[in-house]
Amino acid sequence: MSAATTPILPPATLGMLGGGQLGRFFVAAAHELGYQVWVLDPDANSPAGKIANRHLQAAYDDYAALDQLAQGCAAVTTEFENVPADTLDYLAKFVPVRPHAAAVAICQNRVAEKSFLRDNGIPHAAFAAIISEDDLRDAAKVGAHLFPGILKVARFGYDGKGQAVVNSREEAIAAFQGFKGETCVLEQKLHLDYEVSVVLARDEQGATRCFPTAENIHRKGILDISIVPARATACTANSAQEVAERIAEKLGYIGTLGVEFFISRGQLYVNEMAPRPHNSGHYTLDACITNQFEQQVRALCGLPLGEPRAHSAAVMVNLLGDIWFEKDADGNERYREPDWAKLYAVPNLKLHLYGKHHARHGRKMGHFTVIDADPARALETARAARASVG
Template identity: 75%
Template sequence: PANLGMLGGGQLGRFFVAAAHELGYKVWVLDPDPRSPAGLIADRHLVAGYDDYPALDELAQACTAISTEFENVPAATLDYLAKFVLVRPSAAAVSVCQNRIAEKNFLRQHGLPIADFIAVTGEADLRSAAPGLFPAILKVARFGYDGKGQAVVDGREQAIAAFQHFQGETCVLEQKLALGSEISVVLARDEDGRMKSFPAVENSHRKGILDVSLVPARAPSGLRSRAAELAEKIADGLGYIGTLAVEFFVVDGELVVNEMAPRPHNSGHFTLDACLTSQYEQQVRALCGLPLGDPRAHSAAAMVNLLGDLWYENGPAGPRYREPDWSQLHAFAGLKLHLYGKHHARHGRKMGHFTVVDDDPQQARERALAARAAIGIVDAS
């Protein structure tokens, strides 16, 4: 059987490996962490960095096609691999999504709605920023995730202080919008440009990290289908092959594109349990040139992220580490638990998730929030 390659060994890679196995493929994973979640279940785990060329050579020789789950794989690595083996999505598409300036310029050029922004390479850019841009968010252009590398700034002086705090790293300064809600669309696009979109998801965050996702999003159906149209326009513009996620803000009932992720997405976990084909299976299919699967959702769903915080409890001698008692979750109807096999919990680390499915979205949401409370996540959104 053919070997597929996966750059990155996190939970998104782990679900890819499982999906690939079900379709009869073997998977080689490259990740520097010897206990990476995907590496643990892969057929071969190359424990090496993303710029370790002997390891890349080995991967390219062993595999017929390679994809990625880690957003920050160097574009040079993807370009290098592409000389020897199919790489999907392409280095060009991935690099647009890796840099907020390239991403926003791409979106603007393709006529997509985005928040006002400026690129910031020095303090002078902040001094000359239009006053109307504030209040704003300063975001590092590269390597930010889960809200890291971001600061809300009310005015110019705060922006300059934040920029110094980020040690002068290239940033974008974008207008802070009054968000009605946040939604995302995950889709798959094949080599002939055919696309299948999953239903739009409504996302709420805690401390900058995705907390709860609801499907279908509680937004008018016109808005949901418009989000899918915009996501498809982006995928076309990128010439994208594979699974792509697009995050949107809803502001005054209108869509604004926030950012893209060139891979399956945390908000698309529900597809494992509520759709005919998961976002991971679509990634396998697109990578292998197979017809894309039916993305239809057979249920509504609510997904809850399980962060490492939950593993810590306050004892008399301060916080201590203890794995929660999962058995309580299984009393909730339609609940599916997925733990990622991570070797060590940390605050903010994504350790697992669960999805509750139901015919009725409101029921799915209420049961998910009750299950969440039962294991001690209290500040329900």
């Protein structure tokens, strides 16, 4: 535990690696608190870049751009777990970088992540690292208990991409070839009672504050709905928070961290960690005293963490690009803007659109959160609202 350093105060400039919606919410939170933000992202139209004080349009390994960021910013954070760890290490020579490279490196590689869980005695699904086809043929390495399993590429998978359900060794080999021999993990496919997540913030003194545990429903491998409070037993929700805190401590984590869990036959397993705010924590924008992005700013700047308590039940619904495509009578797809007036008509619904130019199937374009003291009614309202826009 390091001694408290002097906090970074407004109007300092903060650096953000990554310009997606998570970065955009960070920019908004930082602006609210009086900071300025520079965003580094290669995309000219990045959602965060468009509202930042400055957008450095460059690759994550463009060292001239990293030098500019380091010179212009008092501290740097990330919204994207696939920023090269070398980039974070490089920046850390000049400015505080939170979370640090070593923690991000663990979260961005499924082999490192699952090995970390195993080495720290944290419950997770049985797995094997797959470097070559021979690993899959080796019964000592890949036992029958791993089937049916899910083969996942170790790096750059998201929203269910880079994953294949495999029922046998032969299917696993075929899937591995399909992933072009990239390093993978093969993990046991669990029966899921349900999925929950914990978003927390940890400061440089090691103080940790958890947001209420969310229950998550996925569709086609992508988060669809988060429900808060989770319909898990209080005991499960609390143990998820304890496990998430243990992970943050073992990582020496500073910042906002998302931890995804499976509950299988009443047992809790960690699925994966995200070294950044998490989609399932978007409800905190509208339902909590402090939201996950403000916590990220606070942890980055060495400010005391805010109160994470929820002041209401909430249901968050992701809006994917799919709803921009309407089918006509002949089954042809037509691209059009959804009828947002339908959502604005619901008084306890908070709509957030990310300012992305073009919708694609499966692309996260926005979300909304229904705030209601009665969780069941929040879910009902949310489902009806979603149905009203496609």
